[in-house]
Amino acid sequence: MSKLVATPGQTVGPFFHYALPYEGSDLLVPVGREGAIRLHGTVTDGAGVPIPDALLELWQADPQGRVVQEPGSLHRDPWTFTGFGRAATDATGHYSFTTLEPGPTEPGKPAFFAVAVYARGLLNRLFTRAYVTAADGSVADDALLTSLPDERRATLLTTREETGFRFDVRLQGDDETVFLTYPGH
Amino acid sequence: MSTVPTDPDAAAASQAEIDAEIAAVAKDYEASGVEETQPRLDFPPYRSSLLRHPTKSLHHTDPEEIELWSPAFGHRDVSPLESDLTMQPNGEPIGERITVTGRVVDGDGRPVAGQLVEIWQANAAGRYIHKRDQHPAPIDPNFTGVGRCLTGPDGSYRFQTIKPGPYPWKNHHNAWRPAHIHFSLFGTDFTQRMVTQMYFPGDPLFSLDPIYQSITDQKARDRLVATYDHDVTSHEWSTGYRWDIVLTGSHRTWMEEEEQA
Ligand SMILES: [Fe+2]
Numbered sequence: 001m002s003k004l005v006a007t008p009g010q011t012v013g014p015f016f017h018y019a020l021p022y023e024g025s026d027l028l029v030p031v032g033r034e035g036a037i038r039l040h041g042t043v044t045d046g047a048g049v050p051i052p053d054a055l056l057e058l059w060q061a062d063p064q065g066r067v068v069q070e071p072g073s074l075h076r077d078p079w080t081f082t083g084f085g086r087a088a089t090d091a092t093g094h095y096s097f098t099t100l101e102p103g104p105t106e107p108g109k110p111a112f113f114a115v116a117v118y119a120r121g122l123l124n125r126l127f128t129r130a131y132v133t134a135a136d137g138s139v140a141d142d143a144l145l146t147s148l149p150d151e152r153r154a155t156l157l158t159t160r161e162e163t164g165f166r167f168d169v170r171l172q173g174d175d176e177t178v179f180l181t182y183p184g185h
Numbered sequence: 186m187s188t189v190p191t192d193p194d195a196a197a198a199s200q201a202e203i204d205a206e207i208a209a210v211a212k213d214y215e216a217s218g219v220e221e222t223q224p225r226l227d228f229p230p231y232r233s234s235l236l237r238h239p240t241k242s243l244h245h246t247d248p249e250e251i252e253l254w255s256p257a258f259g260h261r262d263v264s265p266l267e268s269d270l271t272m273q274p275n276g277e278p279i280g281e282r283i284t285v286t287g288r289v290v291d292g293d294g295r296p297v298a299g300q301l302v303e304i305w306q307a308n309a310a311g312r313y314i315h316k317r318d319q320h321p322a323p324i325d326p327n328f329t330g331v332g333r334c335l336t337g338p339d340g341s342y343r344f345q346t347i348k349p350g351p352y353p354w355k356n357h358h359n360a361w362r363p364a365h366i367h368f369s370l371f372g373t374d375f376t377q378r379m380v381t382q383m384y385f386p387g388d389p390l391f392s393l394d395p396i397y398q399s400i401t402d403q404k405a406r407d408r409l410v411a412t413y414d415h416d417v418t419s420h421e422w423s424t425g426y427r428w429d430i431v432l433t434g435s436h437r438t439w440m441e442e443e444e445q446a
Binding site for chain 1: 222223224225226228231233234235236237238239240241243244245246247248249250251252254255256257258259260261262263290292293294301303304305307313314315317318329330331333367369375376378379380381382396397399400405406408409430431432433434436
């Protein structure tokens with residue numbers, strides 16, 4: 001157990017755009033590089049309205065399933081994959097990353113993108129996972145996926161497209177995305 | 186569309202109505218006897234939260250391998266100059282020069298070394314350099330209000346900046362945010378990732394602010410307030426504030442050499 005009590009979070013507010021996203025933050029690899037894929041989607045609120053002032057963070061393994069510990073996310077060298085990126089939603093609530101498909105970090109486990117979600121109106125960051133799916137929509141199970149009923153599990157699965165994956169985030173509602181909390185939170 | 190009053194331009198409620206809503210939540214919290222340490226996601230006095238909070242409880246899970254690591258940042262990412270927000274090419278910003286420093290530690294008190302700390306803030310007049318900031322207060326051509334640094338081996342960070350002003354917003358009629366600096370922090374695990382706001386001691390706007398009051402516990406709220414520290418103050422240069430940040434506990438199994446690093 002932790003000995004100290006964690007400092008509270010607060011909303012990212014409406015004015016993060018000139019501070020958190022940076023040039024190339026949504027391009028983990030250059031567009032057009034061999035193996036480059038798109039992970040994109042829309043962030044919506046409880047009324048189904050797109051959220052134009054949300055920010056998504058992406059943290060992922062490389063295609064071999066290795067956790068990357070290379071610096072350079074803020075000043076990218078196009079030959080170094082760091083596994084980290086940020087994308088703000090646009091006026092239509094849409095975000096998009098150009099990246100590589102992550103591999104499973106352990107054999108037999110499903111691969112996923114770790115995602116943190118921030119928005120004006122969202123009082124603390126939310127964690128979720130965007131699981132890589134096969135063309136037929138299937139995915140290997142892990143502890144989280146098996147713990148969820150089918151309709152909740154579906155909110156964590158990406159949809160495979162020709163150029164990559166689609167992953168929509170719903171902050172509230174019947175089809176609300178599963179958001180995560182970890183031991184000690 | 187919904188009938189819930191979430192339109193930020195509506196600004197319909199009075200401060201007294203917002204105060205009453207905050208007081209009602211506080212009363213329920215006192216009665217509950219269960220300690221809360223983080224903000225509520227569902228906090229109706231903050232109108233924008235109404236349609237933007239999950240209604241289902243957060244799902245408990247154990248972190249997988251990728252979540253046990255954070256991205257690595259280094260001197261390629263951050264120049265030491267980025268921690269001084271007052272150093273601008275064409276002149277100095279207007280305002281009260283301050284130093285803000287402290288340490289980032291995990292839930293076991295271990296320093297978080299070599300990690301990225303990012304800040305952003307309004308200028309001394311309470312205006313952000315952001316195209317959506319409509320507050321008719323002056324823009325300071327010598328202040329962008331954005332800073333970054335890497336923590337030292339002891340988890341310490343340090344910024345030179347100017348004290349931000351309070352600013353109006355459209356949550357309700359005549360709503361004002363207490364002066365604050367936005368902070369973004371990484372730990373050693375991605376599960377420790379957090380974004381928050383640092384406040385200044387004794388701000389008269391604390392009790393009126395639904396964002397600050399979304400943390401229902403006074404002890405928890407106090408953790409976001411820096412302390413004036415005369416030892417941080419520089420002779421004939423700037424006043425100083427100290428603010429330490431505790432992240433949630435790390436889940437990784439720490440090796441002895443890492444502990445000593
Ligand atoms: Fe702010």
